[in-house]
């Protein structure tokens with residue numbers, strides 16, 4: 272049945288990252304989608320390391336046919352004081368496993384040009400799944416005024432809608448990483464689907480699930496089992512949960528099977544300064560305010576509000592194990 276329908280073309284914009292590694296493997300093992308490229312960004316690690324890890328993960332998967340394209344080394348406003356989450360993922364981004372360097376190289380093109388080029392080549396057909404700060408995508412929006420119309424959809428992991436953040440009470444890590452970029456993407460007019468912490472914190476891989484990965488013979492499950500330690504200990508310490516949040520894999524599933532989520536629609540603006548830098552503020556467009564606001568007349572986006580967490584977890588587990 273899947274063969275009969277056209278596969279959704281996806282570009283994964285990623286900062287690998289342990290949960291990124293899971294998400295990339297799940298995508299590569301999902302017949303509903305065709306991964307046409309990986310673009311890289313800082314976030315869990317710096318961009319150079321993100322590129323190295325993206326190449327490494329594709330080599331592990333035997334998918335060196337998929338291009339890796341290096342993204343921005345600075346924030347949208349050219350900031351170089353970036354915050355990387357090595358305490359979540361290890362200094363190498365992949366659980367401090369000291370993997371050998373990849374054999375391949377990123378292609379000679381910038382991620383921004385690649386994103387614009389692919390949107391032009393397949394107008395309306397390409398979904399960008401953004402798993403890190405939104406710098407590359409905002410730069411594409413800035414560089415090509417038509418990009419937001421030509422890109423099919425942007426499914427992004429970002430924001431904390433009606434809940435606390437994970438960097439601080441106000442902000443989720445990807446939005447905090449480049450709030451100016453996030454505000455541009457949310458107000459770009461593109462078909463944006465935001466998957467925030469309010470949803471991803473419901474999708475938990477338990478300690479028992481981890482044992483299932485360890486015991487399986489799946490190629491992806493085996494690899495992921497090796498890099499999970501630091502991600503588990505970070506969650507045990509920070510959240511006191513018996514398991515880990517599947518932020519990036521849940522977001523990939525939102526692209527693979529959107530029916531496992533429900534959504535609300537409204538205007539999202541991002542706070543770019545002050546103590547709430549990185550806060551995503553959702554306006555449901557119900558009330559007509561007396562005065563013009565910073566939300567007035569801006570395009571709406573879809574924000575995920577509920578998730579069939581057992582179904583998402585099952586898909587992630589199955590696709591890591593049956594590999």
Ligand SMILES: O=c1[nH]cnc2c1ncn2[C@@H]1O[C@H](CO)[C@@H](O)[C@H]1O
Nearest residue numbers: 290356359437438443444445518519
């Ligand atoms: O405490 C944290 N600080 C920074 N990044 C984090 C933290 N917890 C998780 N992530 C990372 O940020 C994205 C979701 O917000 C995920 O990629 C996750 O791995």
